[in-house]
Amino acid sequence: RYPHLLSPLKIGNVTVRNRLMQTAHAKGFHAGNGLTNDRDIYYQAERAKGGIGLIVTGARHTHPHSTGPGRTLARGNREEIIERDREMCQAVQAQGGRIVAQLIHFGPQGRSGALDDYRVLWAPSTMKSPAYNEWAKEMTKAEMDEVSENFALTARYSKEAGFDGVELHYSHGYLHQQFLSFVYNKRTDEYGGSLENIVRFPIETLQRVRDEVGPDFMVGIRVSMDECTVDGMHADQAIEMTRLMVRTGLVDYVSATAGTYAAHADQIPPGDYPENWLVKDGARMRQAIREEADIPMFIVGHIVDPEAADQLVANGAADMVAMTRTQIADPEFANKLRDGREDEINHCIRCNQACIARLMVGNAISCVVNPAAGRERRFGAHTLMAATTPAHWLVIGGGPAGMKAALVLRQRGHRVTLVEAGDRLGGQLNLAARLPRREKFGFLPRDLERQLRKAGVEIRLNTRLDADQVAAFGADGVIVATGSRPLKTGFTSTRPAVDRVPGLDQDNVLSVVEVLENPDAVGRRVVLFDEDGGRYALGTAEFLLDRGHEVHLVSRFNALSPNLALTLDLPVNYRHVFEKGLEYTINSWVRSVDGQRAQLFNLFTDKNSQVLEADTFVIAAGHAAENTLYQSLQDRVSNLHCIGDALLPRPLQDVIYEGMLAGREMLN
Ligand code: SF4
Known part of the structure; x- marks a missing residue:
């Protein structure tokens, strides 16, 4: 099975054993010094051992003004990185994998204060960053040259460390991609205004890197096919500018992706995004690249089915398929496909909760279905005794x-x-x-x-x-x-008025679990009290809206997704819930329920506010441990x-x- 997906691919002078790859992703493994460490090495080696063809490292800073979330990325422009990078490369290559270092300048998507000293952010044109809302200044030509030189220096260090190649990050709204975007690049000099001009700086960087590493070292580019914003770059423009970059003959592969921080859901799609959503435009880009040079193209975008992946390689829509969260969830994915052990695969459930959301709150990544992820040194396959x-x-x-x-x-x-x-x-x-x-x-x-x-x-x-x-x-x-x-009363608050609500013991008050177990018990008009922080409540609200109920959600929080991380860890895009007609009131709670009437009050003023009428009240208030059996077994069984x-x-x-x-x- 999967004859195309599992066939080797030649990229430049490197042969990769199959068409499965892992794209660059931040992992939060660095303890602030920006150097490769054991955690990185074990993480990548585990996936190489599991059979993946190509690994692209997490993005690595190339320049002091590339500041990003300071502790999450390696700093590839520090010579000290070579030694441990060499260990990482050897660990991957010893398992038959290939590894490429991704080089980045964060540009305006950085954080000026992320390092110990302040660095002004650099951008193609003076602008306010969509990532952290900071101002970034327009770069001078000298500063652009400096960035290109630093990319070249980092590429040299990468080559010395033993990487199979480097990938220049020209996507996701970072510095070079913003040069490629007419939304952000407002320059009136030779670096802005036309397609030929906007590719000039990315090509200059490519040229410097190529001059540094020579013709035989793999150099790829990662490009956004779509900024996924209303007025942003779309596929037609992306294809043409990629064509211009490939035409230079400096590129060994193109890795196609999409999205920016301004459209984060598209960069890291939630689980309800359509599968294979970039493949159609990707196939057009593949054709354009083919017309310019004989180099491969990689594709990403919620590709989870190996049959579909095999087909798109067979059809020539792409030459390599990125299935990164699939690899986080199961490092042995490739070997299991090869050996006919698909029934042993741990599939990614597209929850975003332990990979991306952990990163967004400053923790190292892991995985809900594979808790050994990011902890391979302690829990990797080799450690099971x-x-x-x-x-x-x-x-x-x-x-x-x-x-x-x-x-x-x-x-x-x-x-x-x-x-x-x-x-x-x-x-x-x-x-x-x-x-x-x-x-x-x-x-x-x-x-x-x-x-x-x-x-x-x-x-x-x-x-x-x-x-x-x-x-x-x-x-x-x-x-x-x-x-x-499930609890039917609030339990997290210290406010008695919130904890003990008269009327929540009525028969027409149900928990979320009761609703999902027996939806026919729910009346037409529903008021849903969210005491738990949004996730379950919003999902239940949509469940009921889909079944034709009227739903009014009352939340104790000042937003329906109060946790910052929820902007990313939501497994689905909740825009749809509002489109389906959800009514809501925030910063409020219920004073009492009496029959079909609920008296609300404002949590800031403590004053009664509106009265809502409903046939059924639903409360999402968290859960209590079910440990009765455990308690009764104390002193009765050992161990x-x-x-x-x-x-x-x-x-x-x-x-x-x-x-x-x-x-x-x-x-x-
Ligand atoms: Fe997939 Fe969830 Fe694991 Fe992330 S945490 S890799 S989305 S299963």
């Missing part, structure tokens, strides 16, 4: 934490029995997957169940054990992962553990991490 004393473990609860713990215990050689009270595995993930445009959340329980069955875990559904039965079971160890139950929501309800990434940890580090 067989149990010294294989034992029989009983895992109670088939939600994500229990499933993960059961699988890892089994992989280590234990006998494992997994019992689940319900009629299917997956717990609340099955409900989350019912929310509109989140069906990919269902991949996770499906993948885990497949692997559990294949590994030989004994699964007993519809089995609710009480304490006596657990004690009589006679397992060597017991893990309780009984999950959580007893409690994990996941049963210990403390937390985001999905945390409970799966805990399941992995339990499986790896439990006694025995």
Whole structure:
């Protein structure tokens, strides 16, 4: 299978073993010194070992005025980086992979104060940055030359370190891409105003890099095919300017992408973005490149199906396919395709919650479905130790934490029995997957169940054990992962008025879980109280709107997505919820519910505000640990553990991490 996707590709003088690649992505691994470290090396080596063809490093700064979020990127223009980069290159190449260093100047998308000293931001024209709302100054010709020289210097260091090539980042709204954009480039000199002029600076940088590294070293460019803003650059222009850059003969490959910080959802699309959304314009760009030079083109854009990827290579729409989040979720993706082990793949659920959202709040990336991601030194495949004393473990609860713990215990050689009270595995993930445009959340329980069955875990559904039965079971160890139950009252606030709302015990007040389990119980008019921060509430609101209900959402927060990270970790684009007619009130909470009337009050003034009428009230107020069984087992069984929501309800990434940890580090 996949004969085209898994066939080798020659790029310049380098042969890559297959057409699967991982694009540059910030990982937040750097401890502030900007040097490659063990975490980087283990992360990349794990993916090379898993069979990927080409890895492009995270972008590396090339110049002191390229400031970005200071602690997330390497500084490729520091000579000290060569030594550890050499280790990274060797680690990847020893596994048969190829690795390219991506070079960047952040330009106006930097942060002037990100480093210890202040650096004014540089841009093609004086402008306010769409990224961090800072002013950036128009560059002089001397400054442009300096940037090109620094790209060349960084390329030299990259070559010395043993990289297979360098990629110049000319996309996503960074410095060179802004030169290529008529929205940002307002220059009246020879660097602005026409297609020939806007490519001049990117070509000058290319020329300096090529002069430095010579003809035999791979040099690629990453270009945006579309700025994804109303007045921004679109595919026709992108194709023509790429044509001009390729025509110089300086380029060994083109990696096509889209989006800028001004249209972030397009740069890092949420899960409901159409699959293969760039392929159509990409095929046009591929053709234009072919007319100019015999070099390959790479494509990205929510490509998740290997059949589709194989087809687009077969059709000549692209020569290499970037599936980056797929690789984060499963570093062994390529080998599993090659070996016919697709039933073992951990599919990315497009949640954006542990990769991008963690990065946005200053943490290193990881992955919801693969908590070892970013932690390969401690949890990589090579670290899984067989149990010294294989034992029989009983895992109670088939939600994500229990499933993960059961699988890892089994992989280590234990006998494992997994019992689940319900009629299917997956717990609340099955409900989350019912929310509109989140069906990919269902991949996770499906993948885990497949692997559990294949590994030989004994699964007993519809089995609710009480304490006596657990004690009589006679397992060597017991893990309780009984999950959580939804709350119907607020619990995070210290304000009694918020915590104890009269009337929330009425029959016409339902939790989000109750709504998803039994939507027919919901009346036509709904008021939804969001005490939990937006995510579940907005998804439930859309679920109800789709079923024809009128929905008014009342939020305690001053925005419907109060967490900064939610701008990126939302797995779907919530614009659609508002287009479907959601009414909402923010900064407010409910004073009381009486029959079909809810009295709201303003959280700033504490004064009563509007009265809302509804047939059903729904409350999204978080969850409480369901740990009754665990409590009753204390002192009755030895080697007893409690994990996941049963210990403390937390985001999905945390409970799966805990399941992995339990499986790896439990006694025995
Ligand atoms: Fe995919 Fe979510 Fe993992 Fe990111 S955290 S790679 S979106 S599964």
